[in-house]
Amino acid sequence: MGYFSNIYHGIRTLLTGMRVTGKYFLNARKGAITQQYPDNRDTLKMFERFRGEVVMPHDENNEHSCTGCQKCELACPNGSIEIIWDRVIDPETGKKKKAIDQHIYHFGMCTQCGLCVDACPSDAIKWAQNFENSVYDRTQLTRILNKPGSKVRAGVEE
Amino acid sequence: MNSISNIIDWFINTGVLNMALIALIYLTVFALLGLFLVLLERKVAAWFQLRIGPNRVGYLGLFQTIADALKLVSKELTGTVKADKFLYNLAPYFVIVTSLMALAVFPFTKDLQAFDINIGIFFLIAISSIGVIGILLGGWSSNNKFALIGAMRSGVQTVSYELSVGLSLLTMVILTGSLQLSEIIEVQKSGWLIVQGHIPAIIAFMIYMIAGTAETNRAPFDMVEAESELGAGYHTEYSGMKFAYFFLAEFINMFIIAAIATTIFFGGWLSPFGITESLPWMGLFWFLVKTFVLVFLMMWFRWTFPRLRVDQLLTLEWKYLLPINLVNLVLMAVIVWLNLTIQI
Amino acid sequence: METAVLNSTTVKKSNFKSEEYFINMGPQHPATHGVLRLLLTIDGEIIKKVEPDLGYIHRSIEKMSESNSYQQIVHLTDRLDYLSSHINNEAVCLCVENALELEVPERVKVIRTILGELTRIASHTLWWGVMGMDVGALTTYFYGFRDREMINDIFEETCGARLTMNYNIPGGLMQDIHPNFVKRVKEFIPHFRSKLPEYDRLLTGNIIFQKRTKGVGVLSREDAINFGASGPVARASGYSCDVRKYHPYSALDKVNFTEALDTAGDSFARYKVRIAEMWESLNIIEQLIDNIPEGDFKVATNAVIKLPKGDFYQKVETARGEFGVYIISTGNKNPYRVKFRSPGLSNLSLLNHIAVGGKIGDLVATMATIDIVVPDIDR
Numbered sequence: 001m002g003y004f005s006n007i008y009h010g011i012r013t014l015l016t017g018m019r020v021t022g023k024y025f026l027n028a029r030k031g032a033i034t035q036q037y038p039d040n041r042d043t044l045k046m047f048e049r050f051r052g053e054v055v056m057p058h059d060e061n062n063e064h065s066c067t068g069c070q071k072c073e074l075a076c077p078n079g080s081i082e083i084i085w086d087r088v089i090d091p092e093t094g095k096k097k098k099a100i101d102q103h104i105y106h107f108g109m110c111t112q113c114g115l116c117v118d119a120c121p122s123d124a125i126k127w128a129q130n131f132e133n134s135v136y137d138r139t140q141l142t143r144i145l146n147k148p149g150s151k152v153r154a155g156v157e158e
Numbered sequence: 159m160n161s162i163s164n165i166i167d168w169f170i171n172t173g174v175l176n177m178a179l180i181a182l183i184y185l186t187v188f189a190l191l192g193l194f195l196v197l198l199e200r201k202v203a204a205w206f207q208l209r210i211g212p213n214r215v216g217y218l219g220l221f222q223t224i225a226d227a228l229k230l231v232s233k234e235l236t237g238t239v240k241a242d243k244f245l246y247n248l249a250p251y252f253v254i255v256t257s258l259m260a261l262a263v264f265p266f267t268k269d270l271q272a273f274d275i276n277i278g279i280f281f282l283i284a285i286s287s288i289g290v291i292g293i294l295l296g297g298w299s300s301n302n303k304f305a306l307i308g309a310m311r312s313g314v315q316t317v318s319y320e321l322s323v324g325l326s327l328l329t330m331v332i333l334t335g336s337l338q339l340s341e342i343i344e345v346q347k348s349g350w351l352i353v354q355g356h357i358p359a360i361i362a363f364m365i366y367m368i369a370g371t372a373e374t375n376r377a378p379f380d381m382v383e384a385e386s387e388l389g390a391g392y393h394t395e396y397s398g399m400k401f402a403y404f405f406l407a408e409f410i411n412m413f414i415i416a417a418i419a420t421t422i423f424f425g426g427w428l429s430p431f432g433i434t435e436s437l438p439w440m441g442l443f444w445f446l447v448k449t450f451v452l453v454f455l456m457m458w459f460r461w462t463f464p465r466l467r468v469d470q471l472l473t474l475e476w477k478y479l480l481p482i483n484l485v486n487l488v489l490m491a492v493i494v495w496l497n498l499t500i501q502i
Numbered sequence: 503m504e505t506a507v508l509n510s511t512t513v514k515k516s517n518f519k520s521e522e523y524f525i526n527m528g529p530q531h532p533a534t535h536g537v538l539r540l541l542l543t544i545d546g547e548i549i550k551k552v553e554p555d556l557g558y559i560h561r562s563i564e565k566m567s568e569s570n571s572y573q574q575i576v577h578l579t580d581r582l583d584y585l586s587s588h589i590n591n592e593a594v595c596l597c598v599e600n601a602l603e604l605e606v607p608e609r610v611k612v613i614r615t616i617l618g619e620l621t622r623i624a625s626h627t628l629w630w631g632v633m634g635m636d637v638g639a640l641t642t643y644f645y646g647f648r649d650r651e652m653i654n655d656i657f658e659e660t661c662g663a664r665l666t667m668n669y670n671i672p673g674g675l676m677q678d679i680h681p682n683f684v685k686r687v688k689e690f691i692p693h694f695r696s697k698l699p700e701y702d703r704l705l706t707g708n709i710i711f712q713k714r715t716k717g718v719g720v721l722s723r724e725d726a727i728n729f730g731a732s733g734p735v736a737r738a739s740g741y742s743c744d745v746r747k748y749h750p751y752s753a754l755d756k757v758n759f760t761e762a763l764d765t766a767g768d769s770f771a772r773y774k775v776r777i778a779e780m781w782e783s784l785n786i787i788e789q790l791i792d793n794i795p796e797g798d799f800k801v802a803t804n805a806v807i808k809l810p811k812g813d814f815y816q817k818v819e820t821a822r823g824e825f826g827v828y829i830i831s832t833g834n835k836n837p838y839r840v841k842f843r844s845p846g847l848s849n850l851s852l853l854n855h856i857a858v859g860g861k862i863g864d865l866v867a868t869m870a871t872i873d874i875v876v877p878d879i880d881r
């Protein structure tokens with residue numbers, strides 16, 4: 001008798017499985033979880049914390065808040081950040097002060113770990129949610145984050 | 159001059175030209191049907207799996223497989239250096255030719271049948287076992303261990319399941335008393351055979367569907383190409399159009415298995431309860447509807463079940479399907495003998 | 503002269519002797535889940551020997567750690583067992599915090615535990631999908647990924663990444679949890695509770711699946727201990743070894759949960775243990791999610807962390823088993839030596855022991871239930 005109960009049991013479990021997939025088949029219209037990616041570009045919004053690439057926000061006067069303290073450079077595990085700095089004379093106090101010349105970000109090496117943003121004392125850099133990062137030439141992945149002619153916002157101290 | 163016109167006369171008189179024309183039409187139609195089945199499978203799979211499926215090429219992705227076929231045609235044909243070139247090149251043709259040949263005998267409507275021979279079922283069974291030679295050749299000659307294992311599995315599988323397919327069809331032949339497909343349909347004018355033969359017919363149908371799925375090497379019996387075990391199995395080394403032949407043949411075979419079931423169990427082109435008897439061309443519609451329902455069933459199996467192991471495959475055949483089938487055969491004989499069939 | 507003695511029948515026989523042959527499974531093979539190469543010795547379909555060949559994705563992370571600061575080591579562990587990246591991070595952070603004798607706020611502990619258990623569920627759902635795929639049921643893959651996607655969204659919203667989160671830092675967390683976090687987790691729990699029975703109906707109960715996994719790749723309790731197995735692999739053999747139970751870390755000492763155990767030791771038992779673990783993880787999350795204590799999300803550490811001289815060890819339970827971090831410090835800002843004890847390596851070492859004698863199909867099923875992640879093995 002075990003022979004026939006085996007068959008019965010087998011067929012029943014198979015039908016149970018088919019019922020599960022069959023249910024999804026019938027609800028296929030609303031159930032699809034596919035992201036229609038290039039089509040939904042306009043509506044696709046990443047979460048605000050998503051770590052896409054490091055950017056340095058500038059305000060309308062072309063000022064940023066990077067003091068050139070190099071903390072991000074130190075924090076970076078793989079040398080993706082290079083800071084070229086200089087000492088300039090502060091017009092107000094007349095003292096020499098550190099200022100960045102170029103904040104170079106090697107996006108191609110960055111592991112999106114977030115340590116640099118966490119380390120920055122003046123919140124000069126932050127994460128952008130851009131994720132379409134492929135380029136034809138990897139030199140394009142080396143970016144200079146401070147815009148040409150920009151300077152540090154007044155009042156931001158190290 | 160005379161001899162040439164003689165040859166032409168001979169062609170026309172013997173109907174070779176006609177045959178060639180019909181063959182050409184059949185080839186085109188069924189190649190397209192194969193492509194459509196591939197698309198259908200991909201869509202159905204997507205719907206089972208919460209996906210959308212191909213939707214880029216053409217309206218709703220209808221031309222996706224045509225594009226795929228074009229891609230495959232234009233692809234480079236690669237092969238292993240140490241392959242047995244002759245057999246390696248021969249194998250795909252074995253597979254595709256046999257599956258296309260089988261299509262010739264199906265009565266799609268009362269009049270639409272290319273080749274009405276009196277041993278129709280026998281012919282189908284015979285043809286379907288030639289296809290496996292192609293798989294064996296392909297696996298053996300490509301000089302690849304994965305392909306070889308796949309081919310061996312296929313040999314084991316087809317030899318065993320051939321029996322079940324044959325026996326379950328034989329069960330139905332007891333009921334019809336004929337091997338000719340057109341005549342089998344005539345018999346069903348007084349009720350589809352699955353109704354006429356009731357219990358043994360239903361058992362035979364279930365066994366036929368299981369064994370038929372196994373014959374086409376589809377999941378859950380796809381040990382032959384089990385991708386998580388063998389990569390791609392017997393067609394690992396094939397590319398381009400030769401791969402496409404194997405691929406297309408698999409889908410045409412699926413259609414054939416479903417079409418045989420339609421013809422033998424579900425009345426072929428007969429409409430249910432004779433509702434469209436006055437419109438003979440509706441036969442084609444009914445035939446296709448029934449076939450595609452069965453094709454869908456096979457797809458449903460494929461996208462639900464895990465794959466069997468090779469020894470379990472044999473256990474299933476020799477310990478379950480075959481004994482049940484033999485008992486079923488006797489049961490059917492008794493039922494026919496005692497006239498217990500249901501006639502409408 | 504020897505050959506002359508042989509009569510013709512023996513010569514003929516030797517012509518037909520069956521031969522064992524080798525097959526390379528991987529490094530590119532669908533069932534090895536990455537770049538693992540298995541050198542199989544096969545007799546027909548039957549496996550005689552399995553020799554894993556490692557090193558295809560070796561990145562010398564342990565050596566790299568020696569030249570990184572302690573904050574930086576954390577993000578390297580993301581790249582070990584990438585499916586349990588959060589738990590790996592936590593292990594390093596706990597190790598550093600222990601060495602510094604730093605007490606992190608309760609809030610951090612609870613959040614770490616919740617995220618850890620979510621990671622475990624995410625890892626197991628992926629495993630479930632792939633398990634189904636390895637035995638041939640392709641649809642499970644998508645159902646598993648659908649549920650994992652919800653967890654990934656939770657991670658992305660709070661941690662900023664889906665896989666390599668790097669959300670833990672020595673001393674706490676990088677940011678506070680996102681305001682939506684609690685809501686999303688609470689949505690996830692009932693959703694997943696309703697989907698888990700579906701997993702059972704689709705795969706667990708399936709006769710073919712049971713036939714494929716029951717009695718396949720049997721591992722005895724003694725062997726599990728001898729080979730240093732851990733995690734679900736060992737627990738399926740009846741070896742109770744859950745680090746969360748025996749050496750609770752973070753907030754795990756405050757929650758009630760039962761350790762999933764089985765005694766059969768076969769592939770099906772390993773499967774069942776993982777399914778049971780998903781239920782348990784849900785329980786743990788449910789106990790914690792409603793009472794995340796208020797407080798800081800980190801305590802301040804020095805910008806340059808220097809561990810005291812000595813060696814420090816911390817182990818945690820990842821989705822694959824016991825993950826250990828061993829740091830030797832000479833008092834510098836970089837460690838002198840870091841060693842990761844990865845669960846995958848010892849679990850993989852079992853493979854030859856339990857797969858021999860099975861069929862190729864059995865090997866695939868066994869591999870799937872051992873649930874290896876290759877970067878975890880190679881490091």
Ligand code: SF4
Pocket residue numbers: 054075076077078079080081109110111112113114115116117
């Ligand atoms: S995210 Fe990490 S790797 Fe990238 S620049 Fe910042 S610190 Fe360096």
Ligand code: SF4
Pocket residue numbers: 065066067068069070071072073083119120121122123124125
């Ligand atoms: S970005 Fe921030 S951390 Fe880096 S140099 Fe500028 S102020 Fe310092």
